[in-house]
Amino acid sequence: MAEKGAPGLSLREVAREMGVVSSALYRYFPTRDDLLTALIVDAYNDLGAFAERAAHRAPRSDPRRQFHAAASAIRKWAMTNPNEYALLYGSPVPGYEAPEFTVEPAARVALVLGSIVGDAWRQSNGVSADGGSAMKGLLETRNLDGAMPGVPEAVRARSLMVWSQIFGCISFELFGHYKGTVRNANRFFAFVVDEAANLVLPPE
Numbered sequence: 001m002a003e004k005g006a007p008g009l010s011l012r013e014v015a016r017e018m019g020v021v022s023s024a025l026y027r028y029f030p031t032r033d034d035l036l037t038a039l040i041v042d043a044y045n046d047l048g049a050f051a052e053r054a055a056h057r058a059p060r061s062d063p064r065r066q067f068h069a070a071a072s073a074i075r076k077w078a079m080t081n082p083n084e085y086a087l088l089y090g091s092p093v094p095g096y097e098a099p100e101f102t103v104e105p106a107a108r109v110a111l112v113l114g115s116i117v118g119d120a121w122r123q124s125n126g127v128s129a130d131g132g133s134a135m136k137g138l139l140e141t142r143n144l145d146g147a148m149p150g151v152p153e154a155v156r157a158r159s160l161m162v163w164s165q166i167f168g169c170i171s172f173e174l175f176g177h178y179k180g181t182v183r184n185a186n187r188f189f190a191f192v193v194d195e196a197a198n199l200v201l202p203p204e
Helices: 011-018 022-026 032-057 063-080 082-089 100-122 141-147 153-174 185-200
Strands: none
Touching: 011 022, 011 032, 032 063, 032 082, 032 100, 063 082, 063 100, 063 153, 063 185, 082 153, 100 141, 100 153, 153 185
16 A cells, blocks of 8 residues: 555455465455455554543543644554555545445544543533534534534534544645645644634633
């Protein structure tokens, strides 16, 4: 994948690299898509676990610190595993459609940030969020009820926006789109995450 990208992944070439006949590999992965799915699930679970551990190391009483810890962990994982990150969040592989069971591992990392935001609002002693009426009918609440129960609708919408913002920032950095504009990537990312936290966490 590092040399040719996910679309160029070939079971025959993988078998050749491993020094085994292709029929041996086909016993485990009948098609290239089965191998891609296994790689995707493994990467999602690895990223999710990495972010979970980072969030748990920060005190639960400090949601902003938790938020920064989880976002920084996602960025660190992406920089350490650029090929896997590109497989998950880069260009779709032509002709490949991920099966339904990949949704659960894919949601792990989102649930980390969602849980931080949800816990913070449940502990906020009834602080309200502006913009709820504008959000009516905008989101698929059935899925978000499980991830962020009791969180104001406006905060849920901002959380989705912030999710895109954090991953967009990571993607821009990883794929070189900040060259010539950002002098210090670490400080810039911390600024982005801090501004994102302002949008989704209750006032302190």
